[in-house]
Amino acid sequence: MTRELTKPLPRNWWLKKAAYFRFMMRELTSVAVLAYTLLIVWTLGSAANSGGFSTLYAFLSTSLSVSLHVVILALALYHTGTWIALTPKVMVLWRDDERVDPDFIAGVTGISFLMITGATIWLVLM
Amino acid sequence: MGVSDRTVLEVYRYLPENQTEPTFQTYEIDSQDNWVVLDALNHIKAEIDSTLSFRWSCRMGVCGSCGMMVNGEPKLTCETFIRDYDTMTVRIEPLNHFPVIRDLVINMDDFMEKLPTVSPWLIPDQDKPLDEGEYLQTPGQVARYKRFSMCINCMLCYSACPVYGLDSSFTGPAALALAERYNLDSRDHGRKERAATVTAHEGIWECTYVGECTQVCPKDVDPAGAIQMLKLSYALDWAKSVVMPKRGRS
Numbered sequence: 001m002t003r004e005l006t007k008p009l010p011r012n013w014w015l016k017k018a019a020y021f022r023f024m025m026r027e028l029t030s031v032a033v034l035a036y037t038l039l040i041v042w043t044l045g046s047a048a049n050s051g052g053f054s055t056l057y058a059f060l061s062t063s064l065s066v067s068l069h070v071v072i073l074a075l076a077l078y079h080t081g082t083w084i085a086l087t088p089k090v091m092v093l094w095r096d097d098e099r100v101d102p103d104f105i106a107g108v109t110g111i112s113f114l115m116i117t118g119a120t121i122w123l124v125l126m
Numbered sequence: 127m128g129v130s131d132r133t134v135l136e137v138y139r140y141l142p143e144n145q146t147e148p149t150f151q152t153y154e155i156d157s158q159d160n161w162v163v164l165d166a167l168n169h170i171k172a173e174i175d176s177t178l179s180f181r182w183s184c185r186m187g188v189c190g191s192c193g194m195m196v197n198g199e200p201k202l203t204c205e206t207f208i209r210d211y212d213t214m215t216v217r218i219e220p221l222n223h224f225p226v227i228r229d230l231v232i233n234m235d236d237f238m239e240k241l242p243t244v245s246p247w248l249i250p251d252q253d254k255p256l257d258e259g260e261y262l263q264t265p266g267q268v269a270r271y272k273r274f275s276m277c278i279n280c281m282l283c284y285s286a287c288p289v290y291g292l293d294s295s296f297t298g299p300a301a302l303a304l305a306e307r308y309n310l311d312s313r314d315h316g317r318k319e320r321a322a323t324v325t326a327h328e329g330i331w332e333c334t335y336v337g338e339c340t341q342v343c344p345k346d347v348d349p350a351g352a353i354q355m356l357k358l359s360y361a362l363d364w365a366k367s368v369v370m371p372k373r374g375r376s
Contacts, residue, residue, distance in 0.1 A: 003142045004225035004233055009291040016198075020288060023336045086335065089351040090358050097266025 029079040036072045084110045133157040133208055135166055137178065138219040140226050148226070150217070151175075163203035163218060164192050167230075180230035187344060190280030194230055195219040200282035200342045221285040223294070237281055240297050243323045244305035249316030267312040274307035274352050276345040283339035283349050289332055296332045297323065299339035299349030306352040309359070321360060330356045 010016075014024040047056040059065055087109045088102030133155055140148040153170050161169075164182055171178050182192040185204045192203045197217050208216060224232035250261070283299035290296045305324050309317040324330055333353045340350040 002227060003146075004227055005140055005142075005148060006225045007222070009223070009288060013288055013291065017338075019338050019341065020336065023334075027334070086354065089348075090354045092351075092355060094266070094270070097264070097269055099269070 026079060026082045029075040032075045033079060080113065084113060131157050134215040136215055136217040139229055142228060157208050159209055161208050163196055163206045163208060166208060179228045188278060190278035193221050193280045193282050195222060200285040202280060202344045205344065221281060223285055223291040234281060236294060237284060240301045244301050245316055245320050246304040246308060248308065248311065248314050249319060250313060251315040261313040263312055271307045271310035274303050274347055277303060277347050278345055280344065282342045282344065286338040286342040288336055289334055295328045297329045302330060302356060303347055303349040303352035306356050324356055325360050
């Protein structure tokens with residue numbers, strides 16, 4: 001019986017290749033978005049219960065809060081981009097016997113995302 | 127013959143009868159401009175060191191035998207040109223995530239055992255007699271699955287997949303892509319039969335879509351895409367079974 005060598009994956013495998021790093025960032029950004037969502041729900045709940053929305057508004061206009069939201073926005077956009085890129089992999093459409101161009105599907109998904117986001121912002125600011 | 131170039135090959139060596147740990151052996155060779163990595167290995171074996179072990183067969187990107195890590199990337203060495211590497215040193219190792227038997231030779235038993243679990247063959251709803259002729263398909267029906275049928279079982283995708291590297295119980299990219307290849311075939315009715323393996327924890331749901339399997343595939347099979355399509359179709363099956371429990375899908 002020959003002895004076979006097995007080489008376990010090192011703990012820092014995701015630092016060994018740019019593609020692995022981008023994958024890990026995609027996964028971690030989802031954690032950040034979830035954490036932010038929970039924080040917002042908790043903050044709004046606390047403010048509503050204590051009737052202290054003015055304190056919340058004051059915090060939201062600080063440079064710390066603005067910086068935090070810029071970072072969260074960047075993470076959320078990165079994560080969204082990965083899903084838009086994934087869409088044509090899952091949504092394989094055919095026009096007669098010809099596959100619809102994956103870039104077209106990703107483009108339509110991206111434009112839809114921008115339009116829905118724009119409409120949501122418009123509704124909130126109205 | 128092209129121009130001769132001095133090339134240094136760092137080759138992974140493991141001789142189980144003498145070693146407990148692998149080493150790297152350096153070979154300096156005069157490589158030709160038109161040499162692929164496999165040519166260099168064959169030159170070493172023929173002219174310098176006959177003890178070096180590695181697999182190869184067709185030398186034209188069809189058999190899938192000569193997969194190795196070349197400068198850290200899974201490659202078919204028969205179609206990887208030495209001239210494409212800027213560095214003078216090219217490092218050659220056995221495919222990642224597989225047990226090494228000797229030098230560059232890996233044990234592929236795990237893959238060979240997993241492959242038949244997805245029933246990668248046509249399962250017709252009923253056999254028809256030979257005198258009724260072939261099962262005909264339109265070009266459009268072939269186009270639906272053709273890409274996924276180009277797999278040559280080279281296992282580069284397994285070597286690029288960190289999920290398989292972390293948990294070897296994962297059915298893996300090539301086997302799952304083949305499952306989708308047959309699921310998409312108009313002559314096949316075996317998707318229900320494949321569901322047990324494909325939708326098991328070790329199947330599609332283990333995949334976290336790193337996507338490198340698709341990047342390294344020498345035949346553009348897109349296993350990552352196939353797995354995402356499997357996830358969607360079997361998730362829809364499940365949803366339909368909940369909403370309309372009396373209507374099954376063949």
